[in-house]
Amino acid sequence: MVLHANRPSVQALQPSLIRKLANTAIGRSDVIPLWFGEPDKPTPQFIRQAAKDALDEGQTFYQPNLGIIKLRQALATYMKDLYGTELSSENICVTPSGMTALALALQCIVAEGDAVVIPSPVWPNLPAAAEILGAEIARVPLRPRCGHWRLDLDELFAACKPNTSALLINSPNNPTGWMLQDAEQRLILDFCRERDIWLIADEVYSRIVYDRDYAPSFIDKVTEDDKYLIVNSFSKSWAMTGWRLGWLTAPKSLVRTLEIVTEFNYSCIFAPVQIAGITALQGGEEFICASSARYRAALTAVERAFGELPRVTFPSPQAAFYAFFAVDGVTDSYDFAENALRQCGVGLAPGAAFGPQGEGYLRLCFAADVSLIERALAQMKPLLI
Numbered sequence: 001m002v003l004h005a006n007r008p009s010v011q012a013l014q015p016s017l018i019r020k021l022a023n024t025a026i027g028r029s030d031v032i033p034l035w036f037g038e039p040d041k042p043t044p045q046f047i048r049q050a051a052k053d054a055l056d057e058g059q060t061f062y063q064p065n066l067g068i069i070k071l072r073q074a075l076a077t078y079m080k081d082l083y084g085t086e087l088s089s090e091n092i093c094v095t096p097s098g099m100t101a102l103a104l105a106l107q108c109i110v111a112e113g114d115a116v117v118i119p120s121p122v123w124p125n126l127p128a129a130a131e132i133l134g135a136e137i138a139r140v141p142l143r144p145r146c147g148h149w150r151l152d153l154d155e156l157f158a159a160c161k162p163n164t165s166a167l168l169i170n171s172p173n174n175p176t177g178w179m180l181q182d183a184e185q186r187l188i189l190d191f192c193r194e195r196d197i198w199l200i201a202d203e204v205y206s207r208i209v210y211d212r213d214y215a216p217s218f219i220d221k222v223t224e225d226d227k228y229l230i231v232n233s234f235s236k237s238w239a240m241t242g243w244r245l246g247w248l249t250a251p252k253s254l255v256r257t258l259e260i261v262t263e264f265n266y267s268c269i270f271a272p273v274q275i276a277g278i279t280a281l282q283g284g285e286e287f288i289c290a291s292s293a294r295y296r297a298a299l300t301a302v303e304r305a306f307g308e309l310p311r312v313t314f315p316s317p318q319a320a321f322y323a324f325f326a327v328d329g330v331t332d333s334y335d336f337a338e339n340a341l342r343q344c345g346v347g348l349a350p351g352a353a354f355g356p357q358g359e360g361y362l363r364l365c366f367a368a369d370v371s372l373i374e375r376a377l378a379q380m381k382p383l384l385i
């Protein structure tokens with residue numbers, strides 16, 4: 001007997017097309033896997049060691065809902081040093097991943113029948129996390145213009161209706177590498193204030209940027225009176241995808257609500273993972289710099305290869321580690337990605353996974369050594385000429 005979930009919003013969920021394709025060939029040694037968004041190298045040794053030490057010391061007990069105080073303080077210091085803000089540990093809720101931070105933020109804000117407005121293409125988990133709660137999604141298209149992705153703010157604001165409870169914005173964006181500028185962030189915040197709409201900002205790629213140290217952030221623009229939640233993660237900046245560690249920044253009063261909400265979701269996070277997080281924050285700047293340089297080199301290799309292929313359109317990413325490209329004549333991205341896998345041994349993510357605005361595009365994660373990216377590009381060439 002096949003049993004289905006009772007909740008209609010769960011019944012309606014579709015599997016992520018990225019996972020669907022990857023599941024057909026995961027672990028195959030003859031495939032170069034560039035479908036998921038993660039660095040190819042393991043977490044730096046000094047971070048791993050900190051977790052090992054904590055485990056050997058016997059740190060295996062329940063922890064506070066909002067996270068170990070030392071980690072919350074370290075996060076406040078990290079953001080103060082980076083953005084010059086006066087946030088305190090009371091503004092921070094540590095979460096078991098950026099994904100969970102997103103889900104918790106939406107649980108606090110979104111009710112059945114609300115609308116959530118999301119610039120798109122976007123990582124499928126953002127709309128799905130709102131849909132599970134019974135929200136309707138209004139996608140606002142990002143469009144390539146003059147070689148970069150752009151968002152038309154008038155279009156964004158016009159998409160907000162009386163039942164819109166939140167603007168959910170992922171910048172730097174997965175999959176396009178689009179990045180909001182400071183002035184645009186100020187206008188968005190003003191709009192949210194005026195219309196009494198919550199701003200949920202997903203900034204997990206804030207440290208993977210190509211022409212500066214960090215991406216423009218809402219963190220240095222919000223106040224205690226603003227309705228905001230900012231999602232962040234240890235996954236991308238410190239190569240900690242498997243650890244499942246992230247954090248939310250929010251007004252102190254909302255963090256007190258989050259303390260209750262976390263109890264009934266996962267209660268707390270394993271101490272050695274949190275201690276690894278403290279170590280990453282305190283000693284990880286060199287790693288972030290070196291990673292950015294490595295990704296920059298890989299991006300240059302992609303730009304060079306695609307520049308020689310007239311069928312390929314590749315709006316330049318300003319941040320994150322993805323090449324989101326279109327191939328002239330390709331209308332079914334899943335079909336193309338299946339061919340890339342079967343005929344060329346390269347695992348891509350189909351653009352359709354990122355919403356209707358992504359159809360016709362493919363995403364290639366270039367968080368790897370240049371040599372591997374060059375090999376993947378050479379193998380794919382027959383499909384691109």
Ligand SMILES: Cc1ncc(COP(=O)(O)O)c(C=O)c1O
Pocket residue numbers: 037097098099100123170173174202204232233234235241244245246
């Ligand atoms: C835009 C975006 N937000 C959030 C996440 C969640 O990251 P994690 O759950 O690994 O912390 C990801 C991961 O790919 C992402 O691309």
